[in-house]
Amino acid sequence: MPRTGHHVERAIFDLRRGVPVVLQDADTATLIQPLEGLQASRLEELQAEAALVVSRHRLMALGAAPDAHRAEALRLPLSGCGPLDLARLERLAFGAQAEPRVAALAEPADTGERGALALMRRALLIPAALTLKLTGAARRAAQARIDAGEWLSVESEAALGCFDNAAGLLKRVSEARIPLAEATESRFILFREPDGLREHVAVVIGEPGDWQPAVPLRLHSACLTGDLFGSLRCDCGEQLRNAVADIESMGGGVLLYLAQEGRGIGLANKLRAYTLQDGGLDTVDADRVLGFGDDERHYRAAVDMLAALHIQRVQLLTNNPLKIASLEAGGIEVVERQALYGRLNDHNRRYLSAKAERSGHLLDEVLNGDASRSSACK
Numbered sequence: 001m002p003r004t005g006h007h008v009e010r011a012i013f014d015l016r017r018g019v020p021v022v023l024q025d026a027d028t029a030t031l032i033q034p035l036e037g038l039q040a041s042r043l044e045e046l047q048a049e050a051a052l053v054v055s056r057h058r059l060m061a062l063g064a065a066p067d068a069h070r071a072e073a074l075r076l077p078l079s080g081c082g083p084l085d086l087a088r089l090e091r092l093a094f095g096a097q098a099e100p101r102v103a104a105l106a107e108p109a110d111t112g113e114r115g116a117l118a119l120m121r122r123a124l125l126i127p128a129a130l131t132l133k134l135t136g137a138a139r140r141a142a143q144a145r146i147d148a149g150e151w152l153s154v155e156s157e158a159a160l161g162c163f164d165n166a167a168g169l170l171k172r173v174s175e176a177r178i179p180l181a182e183a184t185e186s187r188f189i190l191f192r193e194p195d196g197l198r199e200h201v202a203v204v205i206g207e208p209g210d211w212q213p214a215v216p217l218r219l220h221s222a223c224l225t226g227d228l229f230g231s232l233r234c235d236c237g238e239q240l241r242n243a244v245a246d247i248e249s250m251g252g253g254v255l256l257y258l259a260q261e262g263r264g265i266g267l268a269n270k271l272r273a274y275t276l277q278d279g280g281l282d283t284v285d286a287d288r289v290l291g292f293g294d295d296e297r298h299y300r301a302a303v304d305m306l307a308a309l310h311i312q313r314v315q316l317l318t319n320n321p322l323k324i325a326s327l328e329a330g331g332i333e334v335v336e337r338q339a340l341y342g343r344l345n346d347h348n349r350r351y352l353s354a355k356a357e358r359s360g361h362l363l364d365e366v367l368n369g370d371a372s373r374s375s376a377c378k
């Protein structure tokens with residue numbers, strides 16, 4: 001019997017270590033092997049029978065026509081890809097070059113293969129995996145390794161639903177008073193997602209009773225490079241500090257520091273995306289080449305944290321219409337938006353322009369050079 005439920009998160013840890021996982025459903029058993037940690041000898045063993053499963057965004061980057069496939073996950077049989085070593089496999093999975101002949105081989109993925117991609121995303125790995133359908137002797141050999149505790153087996157449907165565990169039962173774990181330079185009356189409250197994979201922090205500034213009728217709120221997605229090191233490639237570090245100061249000057253409120261590094265693709269992939277941007281792509285296209293959508297963030301955890309803090313009406317500090325829509329979809333009333341800017345510089349100009357032009361961020365003032373640090377908007 002396949003082990004399921006909480007084994008999904010254990011499977012995610014195995015995949016991050018490069019260990020294969022078996023996904024099972026009524027008809028099929030699918031071995032999934034992440035690309036990170038793959039050995040050349042293993043690739044040789046698998047190549048004749050295996051497929052590379054990629055997202056639709058990745059298939060487009062390989063050169064498929066936009067309307068070629070509707071499926072979100074596609075299988076590329078490796079037998080049709082020509083001579084293959086690890087470097088070429090990586091180029092097929094996340095390189096900048098198109099490979100239209102390979103893209104033409106794509107077939108819609110089945111449940112196990114779609115489950116494989118969901119796990120890769122949840123594990124913050126490149127959303128591509130080698131997959132092998134297990135039958136006959138190979139299936140028996142895999143079962144022996146599962147029985148010996150060497151490999152994990154998970155139901156395909158459980159893998160597909162691995163993002164559903166992420167919210168709803170956030171655990172409030174610990175808290176402490178942390179005086180900040182810009183807001184001395186601050187309290188950090190740590191929440192953990194039920195599968196233990198991500199932690200988010202609510203920074204409560206001032207006294208909750210003072211926040212009527214709407215709570216000043218910032219949703220800040222983690223950015224190690226900007227928040228901690230002051231990277232000039234983005235505006236995150238300045239936005240973070242400005243948000244704390246603005247909330248303080250508004251009489252207190254809440255900043256949710258969300259574990260959504262790189263718009264949800266993780267730091268490893270954000271660094272890959274930066275290298276692609278140095279080769280000429282903008283922030284949206286670089287993520288697509290890696291197989292991701294324009295924005296992989298979900299705000300369910302934020303909505304749950306607000307529920308835990310008894311917050312229903314907010315004044316949101318953001319330039320991102322998606323954040324407003326996501327909160328409203330979660331039942332939070334956004335009574336006002338307040339713009340929040342960092343400074344424009346030679347390194348972040350392209351990034352901010354792309355966010356405005358391609359993702360609808362409201363950045364006209366900052367791009368036209370007449371922004372004060374923040375301003376209230378309707």
Ligand SMILES: Nc1nc2c(ncn2[C@@H]2O[C@H](COP(=O)(O)OP(=O)(O)OP(=O)(O)O)[C@@H](O)[C@H]2O)c(=O)[nH]1
Pocket residue numbers: 219220221222223224233234236239260261262263264265270273274283287317318319320323351361
């Ligand atoms: N994938 C990717 N992520 C980036 C890049 N530059 C910055 N980020 C991430 O983008 C996110 C920005 O977060 P926020 O500032 O909260 O959000 P925002 O969408 O800019 O919206 P507002 O700041 O609220 O207007 C962080 O997670 C950064 O790590 C990039 O070039 N590629």
Ligand SMILES: [Zn+2]
Pocket residue numbers: 223225226227234235236237
């Ligand atoms: Zn940043």
